[in-house]
Amino acid sequence: MTVTSPAGFTASGIAAGIKATGAKDLALVVNQGPQSTAAGVFTTNRVHAAPVKWSRQVLTAGALKAVVLNSGGANACTGPKGFQDTHATAEKVAQSLEIGAAEVAVCSTGLIGEFLPMDQILTGVDAAVAELSATGGDDAAVAIMTTDSVAKNVAIAGAGYQVGGIAKGAGMLAPGMATMLVVLTTDAVIDSAVADAALREACRLSFDRLDSDGAMSTNDTVLLMASGASGTEADPAEFTATLTTACLDLAKQLLADAEGATKEVAISVTGAASEADAVTVGRSVARNNLVKCALFGEDPNWGRILAAVGTTDAQFDADQLDVAVNDVWICRAGAAAEDRSKVDLTGRDVSVTIELNAGDHQATIWTNDLSHAYVHENSAYSS
Amino acid sequence: MTVTSPAGFTASGIAAGIKATGAKDLALVVNQGPQSTAAGVFTTNRVHAAPVKWSRQVLTAGALKAVVLNSGGANACTGPKGFQDTHATAEKVAQSLEIGAAEVAVCSTGLIGEFLPMDQILTGVDAAVAELSATGGDDAAVAIMTTDSVAKNVAIAGAGYQVGGIAKGAGMLAPGMATMLVVLTTDAVIDSAVADAALREACRLSFDRLDSDGAMSTNDTVLLMASGASGTEADPAEFTATLTTACLDLAKQLLADAEGATKEVAISVTGAASEADAVTVGRSVARNNLVKCALFGEDPNWGRILAAVGTTDAQFDADQLDVAVNDVWICRAGAAAEDRSKVDLTGRDVSVTIELNAGDHQATIWTNDLSHAYVHENSAYSS
Structure with a gap:
């Protein structure tokens, strides 16, 4: 092995x-x-x-x-x-x-x-x-x-x-x-x-x-x-x-094994006009510190996810975005949908699905949350 | 007022x-x-x-x-x-x-x-x-x-x-x-x-x-x-x-008044081929979580700063980059220079100067460090 x-x-x-x-x-x-x-x-x-x-x-x-x-x-x-x-x-x-x-x-x-x-x-x-x-x-x-x-x-x-x-x-x-x-x-x-x-x-x-x-x-x-x-x-x-x-x-x-991580997050972007668009959107969400802090806090904050999507140049209509966290569709058509309290974020594995409703392409980006321990390791360890 | x-x-x-x-x-x-x-x-x-x-x-x-x-x-x-x-x-x-x-x-x-x-x-x-x-x-x-x-x-x-x-x-x-x-x-x-x-x-x-x-x-x-x-x-x-x-x-x-910040950081990029290049480099450093954690930890980690500069498409030669933290030039020509222990990062105000040696333009980007308190506020406060 x-x-x-x-x-x-x-x-x-x-x-x-x-x-x-x-x-x-x-x-x-x-x-x-x-x-x-x-x-x-x-x-x-x-x-x-x-x-x-x-x-x-x-x-x-x-x-x-x-x-x-x-x-x-x-x-x-x-x-x-x-x-x-x-x-x-x-x-x-x-x-x-x-x-x-x-x-x-x-x-x-x-x-x-x-x-x-x-x-x-x-x-x-x-x-x-x-x-x-x-x-x-x-x-x-x-x-x-x-x-x-x-x-x-x-x-x-x-x-x-x-x-x-x-x-x-x-x-x-x-x-x-x-x-x-x-x-x-x-x-x-x-x-x-x-x-x-x-x-x-x-x-x-x-x-x-x-x-x-x-x-x-x-x-x-x-x-x-x-x-x-x-x-x-x-x-x-x-x-x-x-x-x-x-x-x-x-x-x-x-x-x-990522430094200080408490969550392993799969961000799947579906319905993209191209694979490149799906990767761009997934990466923008993966790099957004506010999204990452929310996941650390076990808060299914779809508003922060939408705001991260909105910074990209991918093809989408802001009023046609759907977001699921751990398979609960808490955002439909760019607005609140299912009750966010239905989302259980206590586990280590988290799935975020973003449906752009703009095409047939998809991609998954993997990331971690942003935790106290990440800050600690990277402020105390000189690498 | x-x-x-x-x-x-x-x-x-x-x-x-x-x-x-x-x-x-x-x-x-x-x-x-x-x-x-x-x-x-x-x-x-x-x-x-x-x-x-x-x-x-x-x-x-x-x-x-x-x-x-x-x-x-x-x-x-x-x-x-x-x-x-x-x-x-x-x-x-x-x-x-x-x-x-x-x-x-x-x-x-x-x-x-x-x-x-x-x-x-x-x-x-x-x-x-x-x-x-x-x-x-x-x-x-x-x-x-x-x-x-x-x-x-x-x-x-x-x-x-x-x-x-x-x-x-x-x-x-x-x-x-x-x-x-x-x-x-x-x-x-x-x-x-x-x-x-x-x-x-x-x-x-x-x-x-x-x-x-x-x-x-x-x-x-x-x-x-x-x-x-x-x-x-x-x-x-x-x-x-x-x-x-x-x-x-x-x-x-x-x-x-930034959430959880312990440092106010001015990143000045000088010697840029254009003002746009200077802004691009400054923003890349300002957004780099490892740089921000190092500043929180009061670590003058110029290697992380150079690595952030290196991700941009600005004009520069990697062997011609100089970096000062609080006016101590700890990196010259892309390698270690003055002793990093001379840098005092205990104060709230931090200056980072990046000399690209590629032209006459400059820009300053302001940012904060990435602290435990930032993670806490943004994981516990649903905004």
Whole structure:
């Protein structure tokens, strides 16, 4: 049930001394082949970390043999020296594994604006290589945690192959400042064009629809590595669907572990003139602090939801909007309908449905509430 | 120091029984002339309240003799009956003052989605008319308060005339769900074209640059009424500057009284390629929950500020960004500079300066931190 579930991968997670706590903080995932097909999706933030610059460049070749990940420091906003540190890390991994540095991706997560302790990183790479094993995925998942309270793993069976993955992130997508990192593996036989297209589509339908706190990270990275070890040539459409299922599973785990959250909220926008309109409306509601506070307070405040919808340029008539919270249609035609006291918001899972009555398209955005604990974690924890 | 400071205006504020607390909840401001020039700026939210629909229509004539304002209910998302209620309120005021209903603007603030208690409103109008006086502005300011902890008033002397005003709002601009209402008065002699242009420019440089919680109201309204009672024909440019000063004063009062805020934050973006770029960057930082939590925690987290800048499409090079917090340049050229421990964030006023090094334009956006108390007020108070 992890990144080493598909055949052809080894992994490890060790304590290199980057974190002051002594917790695991360095992970390595290695593709043993026979293929080394890969694809990557990165933060669109224009302020992005040195490892993002490096890995994006490396991925242009559509191949990877290894990825090294550290928690305890984001290596973002660290200038030329930060990039040199990423390069040196990749070189060290390449040397230890007897591969090329251009076959090694690097991911970092943690505090922005500080240099990594390179002595610990370089020594740690040796230890991580020594610990590599076909059951090391779970340790790798632990080693990339920052404010995560649990490690995130997934494995899904496709048609004759496996997809596995690990993820970290608790600030969350949109993507979150606490930085989402995801490594996906498969033993399917796919080429780099299929890998790239499948990964983009899977991310579009999963991580891109998670919007916990509207904040976009400098370090977000999703990598896919394919070993071909199953010998099964995957159908592109079927592979994309399997990969999307794996990504959605990890996305839900990120949502469940979001900093300070007490609610997991699915905002479904239906009757939209286009899928883009549905996403725009869902995202606007997901990012509205007043809606999020109301959900924390277990108040089915449809007026705040309508006000958030009204800020968008999506096609709709304000007098034709319907809103349900936990399946109770408390707003019809832009005005009060069923009694709001019928809505039970005591549970952790909340569904919000917004019917735009403007077309046949729909999309779901996942978010969290805005709680005292979110404020506490993000004011007291410098990340 | 209020809406009745300029000559030619009377006002009142009374308890009509709309609020269950028995507090003042109905205000009336009347322009006694000789002129009745007016202009209005309204929320751009596509879901907007019945009184906004009414007042926007009325203002197309560029004239107003009275505005009636109630707290205790927003009359938003109330369908055709809500609009009929607004119309009936304007008719009642018109009848009592022996003017036309098309000369009466209506503003409402409070909970979205519920009908106003029309018996109380209509009886209240009679009481408000009976209480009208040339010193009634302070009562009017009190009667429009919702979660405001203090009434907001202003009066500024122009060249031979006065500008006065009242405001309510604690959720805040961008504009805020708790709904900002502003009534500005002047005894200057101006025509409706000057009034309209001056009001739009003043709002653009004041209320539009306040972004406390990124949430836009269904009811926000800023009205300007000119009586001409001073006999002084105002120079348009000088009048615009005076009006802007009055609006900035009220905007700062709104900022100071924002729900749950512990910090008043001025985000100055300098070196921008355009003023629009500067506003875009400032707004992105102002709306970033992680930045706002860090300021609440008195953490000069420049990495989060850079990450917020990076989400925009403004012109800049990520390696050329400088950031100062309370005048300490903790980030230069996109990386750490002066020691962050030099930044003292214990005070209520915070300045953030972001130098884009991309041009000669600048803008300042004002915002607040994100505190436990903000979450508490907006989860426990149904507005």
